[in-house]
Amino acid sequence: MHFNMDEAIEVLERTQQTLEHFLAGLSEGWLQCNEGDGTWNSIEVVDHLIEGEKTNWIPRLEHILQEGCNKPFPPFDRFSHLNDKSSQSIDQKLQEFKAIRMQNINKLKSLIDPDIHLELEGSHPAFGTVKVRELLSTWVVHDLTHIAQIVRVMAERYRTDVGPWKEYLGILKRAGE
Amino acid sequence: MHFNMDEAIEVLERTQQTLEHFLAGLSEGWLQCNEGDGTWNSIEVVDHLIEGEKTNWIPRLEHILQEGCNKPFPPFDRFSHLNDKSSQSIDQKLQEFKAIRMQNINKLKSLIDPDIHLELEGSHPAFGTVKVRELLSTWVVHDLTHIAQIVRVMAERYRTDVGPWKEYLGILKRAGE
DSSP states (O other): OOOHHHHHHHHHHHHHHHHHHHHHOOOOHHHHHSSSOOOHHHHHHHHHHHHHHHHHHHHHHHHHHHHHHSOOOOOOTTTGGGOOHHHHOHHHHHHHHHHHHHHHHHHHHHHOOTTTTTHHHHEEEEEEEEEEHHHHHHHHHHHHHHHHHHHHHHHTTTTTTGGGGGGGGGGGGOOTT | OOOOOOHHHHHHHHHHHHHHHTTTTTOOOHHHOOTTTOOHHHHHHHHHHHHHHTTTTHHHHHHHHTTTSSSOOOOTTTTGGGGGOOOOHHHHHHHHHHHHHHHHHEEEEEETTTTTTTOEEEETTEEEEEEEEHHHHHHHHHHHHHHHHHHHHHHTTTTTTTOOOGGGGGGOOTOOO
């Protein structure tokens, strides 16, 4: 076990600034590409991260603090952001993500004392008993998953362009290869 | 085929600033973790990126422009950075990467006219004939591979901490799972 509240916050703080420096101002070709039908482009990944800030991490944390294991979390729709028809630019979305992430980190710091709350338990609708520590670790790894997804989606765009070097580029390996 | 010189440069320019905003100031726990024996931590990945700037991309490009297919590239030692005993901090390494990457982008712009040079061919010691366009696409995807590696290595550190959520976190899936 490695979870440490300060170190977790280091990553949570960096995700929005990392994505801002990576995605802001990129050409539409990079922003709109995906891995095929039913997969997300980078803009949809940012929408999903914003949705998580609004409906997943802090609401579930508050749910555990209020309800404990008495009542399971309301289910989280991992695809709800795909209904978002907003016409915000990627730069506006990145600003929205940054603002809500900073608010949520402040909320996290005010809600959780790591000496007291990390072992508190709640009830996940699919997994059963989960701990605050596990929820917060998942928040961090969820960020890392989606940064990895964005760079993988962009790499896919050059799958043919790299010619024989494909062999050396792990990111282009598909499951089963 | 999607390669476009300006779009490729967009990514090459962003890699160093992305890594700077992601890695600078992180705790040693995040910087030193790896995926087990013989795998790289984030600092070693940055060393490898610096090494590529010095001995791989631009030198190979110049080699194609000077030699064409007459003489294969000198082989590139992908592990040479592991001999680096320098005691630079991660922040110093990130600054070094930034400086040499900016120089190399300027060199790229001065060497390559996309209307003239992209189809020029050189000889790779393992693959045989390769094109300038393929080398430049590979430079981009190589950046993306190593950003993905850094976030994957960091996610690995919380493999156990996330508890049952491991199920939903693609980044923690291992080959064969």
